[in-house]
Amino acid sequence: MADAPFPILGASIPTMLGRAGIMQRLWNDLTKATPSHLSIVGPRYSGKTVLMHGLVERLLQGDSPYGLVIVWDLGHQTPDSNDAFLKALCRTLGDGLKANGNEYGEHLLAADDNEYGELREVLETLHGDGFKVLMLWDGFDKPLSTGKLTRNLWDQLRELASSPSLRLVTSTRRPLHELIRSEESVTSDFWNIFDMTPVRVGVFDENDRAAIMEKITDFTLKSGAKSELENWSTGYPPLYLALLNHIMESGATGEIDNQMVNDAAGIALDGVSSILHYLWNDCPETAKNLYRHLVEHNEIAASDVGISERTQLVEKGFIKVAGGRVSKGCRFLEQHIKSLGEDAGSMVRLFGPWEEYRGNIRGLLELRLNQLTSLDASLRRYLQRSIEDIPEHPEVCLSSMRGIVDRALDLIWDAELGPARAIPATWFTEWQHNGERGAESYWDNQFPVKRGHQLRLLQLMTGTQNSASKARRVSKNTWALASSAHGFGDFGQHIDGIEIPVGVAVSAVNVCLELAACLEKELVKE
Numbered sequence: 001m002a003d004a005p006f007p008i009l010g011a012s013i014p015t016m017l018g019r020a021g022i023m024q025r026l027w028n029d030l031t032k033a034t035p036s037h038l039s040i041v042g043p044r045y046s047g048k049t050v051l052m053h054g055l056v057e058r059l060l061q062g063d064s065p066y067g068l069v070i071v072w073d074l075g076h077q078t079p080d081s082n083d084a085f086l087k088a089l090c091r092t093l094g095d096g097l098k099a100n101g102n103e104y105g106e107h108l109l110a111a112d113d114n115e116y117g118e119l120r121e122v123l124e125t126l127h128g129d130g131f132k133v134l135m136l137w138d139g140f141d142k143p144l145s146t147g148k149l150t151r152n153l154w155d156q157l158r159e160l161a162s163s164p165s166l167r168l169v170t171s172t173r174r175p176l177h178e179l180i181r182s183e184e185s186v187t188s189d190f191w192n193i194f195d196m197t198p199v200r201v202g203v204f205d206e207n208d209r210a211a212i213m214e215k216i217t218d219f220t221l222k223s224g225a226k227s228e229l230e231n232w233s234t235g236y237p238p239l240y241l242a243l244l245n246h247i248m249e250s251g252a253t254g255e256i257d258n259q260m261v262n263d264a265a266g267i268a269l270d271g272v273s274s275i276l277h278y279l280w281n282d283c284p285e286t287a288k289n290l291y292r293h294l295v296e297h298n299e300i301a302a303s304d305v306g307i308s309e310r311t312q313l314v315e316k317g318f319i320k321v322a323g324g325r326v327s328k329g330c331r332f333l334e335q336h337i338k339s340l341g342e343d344a345g346s347m348v349r350l351f352g353p354w355e356e357y358r359g360n361i362r363g364l365l366e367l368r369l370n371q372l373t374s375l376d377a378s379l380r381r382y383l384q385r386s387i388e389d390i391p392e393h394p395e396v397c398l399s400s401m402r403g404i405v406d407r408a409l410d411l412i413w414d415a416e417l418g419p420a421r422a423i424p425a426t427w428f429t430e431w432q433h434n435g436e437r438g439a440e441s442y443w444d445n446q447f448p449v450k451r452g453h454q455l456r457l458l459q460l461m462t463g464t465q466n467s468a469s470k471a472r473r474v475s476k477n478t479w480a481l482a483s484s485a486h487g488f489g490d491f492g493q494h495i496d497g498i499e500i501p502v503g504v505a506v507s508a509v510n511v512c513l514e515l516a517a518c519l520e521k522e523l524v525k526e
Contacts (some may be wrong), residue, residue: 041173066134116474133165147182365506
């Protein structure tokens with residue numbers, strides 16, 4: 001809709017509409033005596049990038065404390081290593097300072113090594129000059145999804161962000177703590193610099209809609225028309241604006257009634273189908289099942305709905321929550337699903353043709369994960385992130401296997417050996433006597449640091465042909481699955497230029513799911 005009255009998608013970034021309340025929150029937090037680092041969170045197509053560019057315009061006005069505001073697009077040019085991230089950060093800040101006429105821009109652009117040291121020096125100098133920079137990291141979830149950025153980088157960024165001359169605002173589809181892919185990275189203090197309450201971006205609120213309607217001079221909406229506009233779109237930005245565009249393009253004037261809105265919606269449905277497709281696919285299978293249930297039964301008690309599923313659907317405007325009840329929203333989605341003939345359906349329809357298998361396998365993996373009701377929260381998060389990369393990003397899925405294995409092994413050792421990781425010396429004596437290889441040469445009676453060596457220890461602990469099991473809880477099944485998952489994890493760290501089939505990623509996730517299932521069963525034993 002390049003020529004639409006309200007542009008939605010396209011090469012250029014549309015002008016921000018509404019969002020006065022969110023903008024005020026951003027302004028207050030970024031201009032107070034000690035400004036906050038902020039994270040903007042919202043689903044696909046919710047307008048995070050539009051909001052960021054609107055924030056740039058606001059902060060470049062005369063009353064802003066920032067001498068420079070930079071939008072860094074991480075979604076389309078994504079650093080995939082610590083070194084690449086720091087180099088790109090150095091270049092982005094250098095370009096911004098240079099364009100602003102600041103002499104330190106050239107200094108950063110000339111840096112060819114030790115970018116962290118150069119950035120730190122420049123930020124200290126800017127602080128001395130009383131010059132503040134705001135960096136907006138758009139699409140920050142993309143570099144996080146690679147799983148290749150380590151705690152060392154996050155600790156360095158924590159030090160840079162501690163300078164009063166730099167403030168950060170990130171935009172992601174999920175809260176930052178849900179996006180971290182390794183047990184090591186999650187311990188960095190970098191994540192603690194951000195305000196604990198993310199800036200949520202989703203459906204237009206009542207004030208946003210009123211501000212948008214003020215821009216329309218040719219017609220007004222009757223109360224019934226307003227209700228239908230809400231029923232069709234629930235105020236989700238691209239759906240709400242697409243429907244208004246079709247009404248305006250019809251040439252309607254005067255007062256618009258509900259039938260005119262319904263007619264426009266019927267025409268608009270095809271145009272928004274791709275948006276609905278992606279939004280729907282972004283929902284986990286449990287959230288999809290909840291929506292299907294509401295289509296059939298209209299509403300359900302809010303207490304009967306999981307928080308995660310409710311959040312996933314509310315933020316997209318797919319359901320409404322009021323008075324302790326949850327009801328369906330977004331008639332556009334309801335019609336879209338009906339047009340696809342979605343149902344709980346046959347195995348052949350869901351998995352027969354390859355494209356159907358490819359498109360539906362993620363839902364099956366999510367259902368298996370949801371069967372593990374008492375799983376460790378961190379392990380669940382890593383598994384969920386891996387599943388979300390199927391089928392579109394199988395290589396990213398494999399790159400996150402290491403975090404799953406690391407967490408699984410830590411849980412095993414906590415249960416079997418305790419926090420001291422003390423291995424009885426008699427075990428090593430017995431293993432050596434039985435002709436086992438590895439213990440005496442790798443560890444010298446000490447707990448091994450390397451994960452591969454830990455897996456050999458786990459193999460011995462769970463029993464071999466020559467030695468009885470020493471494990472109190474975990475089984476040989478757990479060792480076999482952990483070993484397989486570790487192999488996928490090692491492979492996932494070295495796949496540059498290698499095409500990863502979806503089926504390989506699915507196999508890796510299946511192994512990790514069954515490893516998690518074994519741990520859920522075995523680690524609850526007394």
